[in-house]
Amino acid sequence: MSFLIYDGTFDGLMTAVFESYALKLESPQVYTKDQLGPQLFEQVLEVSSDEEKALRVKTKIKSILGQNGLQMLWKATLSEGAEVGNIVLGVVRYALKTEKNILKDYGHPSVLSLQEIMKKLSRERHRMTAFVRFKLASDQVYYATIEPDFDVLPLISDHFKNRYADQKWMIFDLKRNYGIFYDLRKVIPVEFHNPEAGQSLSVISIEWDETEKEFQSLWKNYFKSTNIASRKNTKLHLQHVPRRYWKYLVEK
Amino acid sequence: MGICHTYTEDGRCVSLLKILLTNHCIYDCLYCVSRKSNNIKRAAFTVDEVVELTINFYRRNYIEGLFLSSGIFKDADFTMERLVKVAKKLRQEHKFNGYIHLKTIPGARDELMREAGLYADRLSVNLELPTSSGLKLLAPDKNHKDMIKPMASIQQDILKFKEEKKLIKSTPIFAPAGQSSQMIIGATNESDLDIIKTSSTLYQKFNLKRVYFSGYVPVLEHQNLPMLGTPVPLVRENRLYQTDWLMRFYQFNPQEIVNETYPNLDLEIDPKLSWALRNRGHFPVDVNKADYHMILRIPGVGVKSAKKIVAARKFGALNLDKLRKLGIAMNRAQHFIACGNHIGISDMDSLTLRQMILQNGKSKFSANFSPQLSLFQ
Numbered sequence: 122m123s124f125l126i127y128d129g130t131f132d133g134l135m136t137a138v139f140e141s142y143a144l145k146l147e148s149p150q151v152y153t154k155d156q157l158g159p160q161l162f163e164q165v166l167e168v169s170s171d172e173e174k175a176l177r178v179k180t181k182i183k184s185i186l187g188q189n190g191l192q193m194l195w196k197a198t199l200s201e202g203a204e205v206g207n208i209v210l211g212v213v214r215y216a217l218k219t220e221k222n223i224l225k226d227y228g229h230p231s232v233l234s235l236q237e238i239m240k241k242l243s244r245e246r247h248r249m250t251a252f253v254r255f256k257l258a259s260d261q262v263y264y265a266t267i268e269p270d271f272d273v274l275p276l277i278s279d280h281f282k283n284r285y286a287d288q289k290w291m292i293f294d295l296k297r298n299y300g301i302f303y304d305l306r307k308v309i310p311v312e313f314h315n316p317e318a319g320q321s322l323s324v325i326s327i328e329w330d331e332t333e334k335e336f337q338s339l340w341k342n343y344f345k346s347t348n349i350a351s352r353k354n355t356k357l358h359l360q361h362v363p364r365r366y367w368k369y370l371v372e373k
Numbered sequence: 374m375g376i377c378h379t380y381t382e383d384g385r386c387v388s389l390l391k392i393l394l395t396n397h398c399i400y401d402c403l404y405c406v407s408r409k410s411n412n413i414k415r416a417a418f419t420v421d422e423v424v425e426l427t428i429n430f431y432r433r434n435y436i437e438g439l440f441l442s443s444g445i446f447k448d449a450d451f452t453m454e455r456l457v458k459v460a461k462k463l464r465q466e467h468k469f470n471g472y473i474h475l476k477t478i479p480g481a482r483d484e485l486m487r488e489a490g491l492y493a494d495r496l497s498v499n500l501e502l503p504t505s506s507g508l509k510l511l512a513p514d515k516n517h518k519d520m521i522k523p524m525a526s527i528q529q530d531i532l533k534f535k536e537e538k539k540l541i542k543s544t545p546i547f548a549p550a551g552q553s554s555q556m557i558i559g560a561t562n563e564s565d566l567d568i569i570k571t572s573s574t575l576y577q578k579f580n581l582k583r584v585y586f587s588g589y590v591p592v593l594e595h596q597n598l599p600m601l602g603t604p605v606p607l608v609r610e611n612r613l614y615q616t617d618w619l620m621r622f623y624q625f626n627p628q629e630i631v632n633e634t635y636p637n638l639d640l641e642i643d644p645k646l647s648w649a650l651r652n653r654g655h656f657p658v659d660v661n662k663a664d665y666h667m668i669l670r671i672p673g674v675g676v677k678s679a680k681k682i683v684a685a686r687k688f689g690a691l692n693l694d695k696l697r698k699l700g701i702a703m704n705r706a707q708h709f710i711a712c713g714n715h716i717g718i719s720d721m722d723s724l725t726l727r728q729m730i731l732q733n734g735k736s737k738f739s740a741n742f743s744p745q746l747s748l749f750q
């Protein structure tokens with residue numbers, strides 16, 4: 122068995138796919154460096170991302186699975202799962218072998234796994250469009266912080282850009298230490314460099330708008346009074362709003 | 374996908390800021406807490422208060438929009454004017470592009486209704502109770518005719534604006550999310566057949582998007598009402614919604630589910646399983662050959678699963694194992710399908726089969742039917 126190591130980017134993964142064919146590897150496996158522990162006896166090849174090779178693979182995939190299919194494979198990598206490289210590779214190999222759009226062949230293990238990843242990813246994306254809570258700062262920018270299970274900022278950017286086209290906002294992913302900022306014209310990625318290492322954005326104090334507190338308390342009040350205490354259903358509640366999201370929800 | 378922004382501790386979705394403009398009311402409907410004769414504190418929002426609240430909640434991503442309803446102060450026009458003012462202000466002064474649902478007030482002027490449709494995404498007229506006789510009993514000042522009238526005019530306006538838009542592009546959109554209605558169930562002794570008849574008429578005649586049911590919560594001791602302490606008919610509400618789904622997404626005719634022979638839904642099992650048990654002749658369905666319409670009718674197979682089955686079988690025959698992996702609820706489905714060398718049960722009578730499925734499955738409602746519980750109730 123041979124292992125291919127890629128850099129975690131989608132182009133890197135596509136390059137690895139390319140190499141697996143170029144080197145005629147049998148049952149190759151792809152991982153990022155962090156995902157694969159030290160290997161004693163196996164053949165390990167480190168692949169450096171190559172735009173041209175990646176493009177050749179992407180063009181081929183697009184010709185079989187269409188733009189949507191290619192997009193789906195890219196999205197899958199945002200899930201950051203340990204096996205996602207192998208699942209994408211499995212789907213690509215199956216597609217190349219059959220020369221057919223096999224994305225709905227749910228009987229195939231890689232296709233089924235891909236669909237499961239997409240389902241989880243879309244659930245997390247959907248949760249983030251719902252659970253982001255903006256706070257208005259005195260500079261009239263709306264700020265929100267999140268810690269999603271997957272790297273979903275690229276997937277929610279358009280949603281918020283369309284919805285809040287006339288307000289400046291920023292959503293920051295504390296887990297991955299980057300965010301997106303909308304300046305009334307376009308969404309730009311922002312990184313956060315703190316001179317004092319180990320500090321996160323949440324430590325930085327932002328001066329909030331004077332109305333902010335009041336609307337938070339009005340919202341909490343509304344949330345509380347909507348509830349019917351005699352119909353309390355904690356199991357269902359947790360199913361919808363798992364505990365790990367609570368700390369960013371104003372109403373919780 | 375859903376539009377919920379949060380969920381209450383009782384597990385319900387919060388998507389809209391749902392408020393009453395006022396709980397003042399000139400009517401005296403027995404089933405309503407805001408009824409005139411009820412001795413409660415009365416209050417009212419100003420138009421500006423509702424607008425401020427909505428826009429600030431929306432900008433913070435707390436909500437998708439506003440659901441505005443009201444008790445009737447003074448008269449229908451006076452109340453409706455205020456509801457329309459809220460929507461107009463949100464759209465015109467605040468460029469609000471969130472969702473607005475307005476409960477229209479039966480009896481208000483036609484122009485007001487029309488204006489409401491220009492600013493709101495959805496309009497609704499409450500039908501209050503499923504039968505006219507029930508309404509006469511509990512809300513004698515109201516009648517269904519007055520509620521049907523605005524429904525018809527809203528529907529006509531929706532069609533008219535759509536037609537005009539085809540010719541003149543700048544025609545504004547009228548209530549783009551259509552209209553809906555709501556009724557209380559379990560306050561009178563109506564049957565499920567009565568309810569489904571009413572709701573399917575609304576769908577057919579007025580092209581409603583949704584009909585909502587809400588189980589009656591006892592608020593008052595009165596000879597015409599269920600006794601105080603009567604449990605809210607939650608299971609029934611759920612079964613009615615399941616029936617509603619069967620009509621809208623599963624190509625069922627209402628008469629197939631409830632009819633003169635079976636006027637009430639089986640509370641212990643879902644209406645699709647109930648239909649299948651009464652129509653065993655259609656089963657087992659061969660999942661590798663049957664058309665989408667029949668696949669949809671297999672108990673345990675939802676719309677998504679049915680589509681997956683139809684898509685996946687093009688790549689090779691499906692067997693039980695593959696179906697399970699697709700996420701099909703096999704406890705129910707296995708008895709009604711044929712695939713590969715599996716053939717669903719056909720020699721067991723429906724009553725026994727029903728018992729078997731109930732015993733092997735876990736219903737979220739099982740507590741409601743557990744004989745052990747009833748000993749202590």
